[in-house]
Amino acid sequence: MQSHLPPQHRALLLRERGADLQLETLPTPQPTLGTAVCRVLEAGVLSYHREIYNGKRTYPFPTPIIGGYSSIGRIVAVGEDATTLTPGQLVWIDCVIRGRDDPSNQFLFGIHDGMTDGSRKLSRDVWRNGSFSEFVKAPLENCIALDEVRLCQELGYSVRDLVYLGHLLVPFGGLRDIKLQPGETVVICPATGGFGGAGVHVAAAMGARVIAMGRNDKELARLKAHVGKGLPSATIETVKMSGDEIADTAALRAFGNIDAVLDLAPPAAAESTHLKSAVSALRYEGRCSLMGYVAQPIVNWQFMARNLSLRGKLMYERNDILLFVQMLERGLLPRSPDFVETMSFGLGDWKQAFDAAAEFTGIGRIVSISP
Numbered sequence: 001m002q003s004h005l006p007p008q009h010r011a012l013l014l015r016e017r018g019a020d021l022q023l024e025t026l027p028t029p030q031p032t033l034g035t036a037v038c039r040v041l042e043a044g045v046l047s048y049h050r051e052i053y054n055g056k057r058t059y060p061f062p063t064p065i066i067g068g069y070s071s072i073g074r075i076v077a078v079g080e081d082a083t084t085l086t087p088g089q090l091v092w093i094d095c096v097i098r099g100r101d102d103p104s105n106q107f108l109f110g111i112h113d114g115m116t117d118g119s120r121k122l123s124r125d126v127w128r129n130g131s132f133s134e135f136v137k138a139p140l141e142n143c144i145a146l147d148e149v150r151l152c153q154e155l156g157y158s159v160r161d162l163v164y165l166g167h168l169l170v171p172f173g174g175l176r177d178i179k180l181q182p183g184e185t186v187v188i189c190p191a192t193g194g195f196g197g198a199g200v201h202v203a204a205a206m207g208a209r210v211i212a213m214g215r216n217d218k219e220l221a222r223l224k225a226h227v228g229k230g231l232p233s234a235t236i237e238t239v240k241m242s243g244d245e246i247a248d249t250a251a252l253r254a255f256g257n258i259d260a261v262l263d264l265a266p267p268a269a270a271e272s273t274h275l276k277s278a279v280s281a282l283r284y285e286g287r288c289s290l291m292g293y294v295a296q297p298i299v300n301w302q303f304m305a306r307n308l309s310l311r312g313k314l315m316y317e318r319n320d321i322l323l324f325v326q327m328l329e330r331g332l333l334p335r336s337p338d339f340v341e342t343m344s345f346g347l348g349d350w351k352q353a354f355d356a357a358a359e360f361t362g363i364g365r366i367v368s369i370s371p
């Protein structure tokens with residue numbers, strides 16, 4: 001467990017919900033059995049990060065807490081039980097924590113402490129902190145090795161580009177959960193946001209035809225052009241949400257068989273009728289993954305009459321991360337500059353980073369903090 005960790009490091013600490021994050025000097029986390037300590041290179045910022053910490057989104061979490069969620073980092077020190085991970089390795093540091101003795105106790109470090117007594121205990125006592133810090137400690141299984149030579153030299157991604165995994169993995173989790181197959185047709189809605197846009201990238205890379213639904217014509221056109229440049233063989237259709245449930249269903253049905261739907265609606269879209277339209281357009285035995293907010297009746301007699309299935313999904317499974325990293329390493333995703341544009345900020349500029357993240361949204365766009 002020998003390491004070259006400084007005794008102290010800088011981190012953005014939230015002392016209580018609604019307060020400003022403070023750049024503080026704190027003891028550097030030290031490796032223990034089952035863990036790694038990584039130097040954070042690029043920490044992802046969510047479009048709604050400010051809403052989480054100011055309490056507008058009522059996500060439960062303990063305080064004080066170091067902000068952030070997943071990140072790209074380099075391993076500095078590992079616990080004695082590490083068998084493969086070694087110092088110097090580039091890794092994806094994933095924020096999804098699951099109880100080792102009961103994986104149903106799941107939550108996202110830096111973001112919320114989950115829905116169970118077990119997840120709240122694990123968050124409170126061990127894994128509450130996110131990646132807005134110079135060093136982060138994570139379970140070994142949350143440090144996913146990245147082939148730096150393949151990704152950064154042969155495929156030309158920068159380390160900063162790789163923080164886009166934070167967006168790409170989420171829709172991959174939902175699409176894998178509903179078993180999207182190559183050649184199938186999937187509706188992604190709303191597709192003009194960060195996670196929805198990433199969902200279009202991912203579904204196209206999985207070999208599906210994508211129908212991207214959104215309110216914003218201009219962004220739908222940018223999305224189609226963006227995917228066209230990075231994945232020229234992809235089939236991307238767009239449907240503008242009109243707010244008329246029946247008309248939107250008809251617009252979707254005009255594309256023929258629809259096998260699957262992935263919804264990533266934010267709270268502001270929870271009452272939008274687009275999801276009803278998308279579900280109505282599903283074929284017999286169609287599948288729908290709900291990863292966003294829904295505040296309307298979706299399940300009706302059609303579910304029974306057409307053998308439809310509906311699954312909720314928080315994030316993704318660890319195996320999904322491993323598979324997605326393999327897809328990226330095989331070159332199935334677009335290369336730079338058609339992959340992602342990243343706006344990056346220092347730890348002290350977190351307010352600007354939060355402002356930028358709320359605005360700089362949509363396919364191929366992400367904001368990071370580089371500690």
Ligand SMILES: NC(=O)c1ccc[n+]([C@@H]2O[C@H](COP(=O)([O-])OP(=O)(O)OC[C@H]3O[C@@H](n4cnc5c(N)ncnc54)[C@H](OP(=O)(O)O)[C@@H]3O)[C@@H](O)[C@H]2O)c1
Nearest residue numbers: 047190192193194195215216266268269272291314315361
């Ligand atoms: N299940 C999970 O594990 C998981 C993980 C991550 C995120 N999420 C969810 O994904 C959501 C989206 O996050 P994001 O960062 O992608 O947000 P974002 O970039 O702000 O995108 C929001 C999207 O929602 C659309 N929208 C907003 N209000 C709408 C309305 N009234 N009617 C129809 N569409 C509307 C936007 O369309 P315009 O372009 O027209 O504004 C945009 O397409 C989050 O709120 C989060 O809860 C879930």
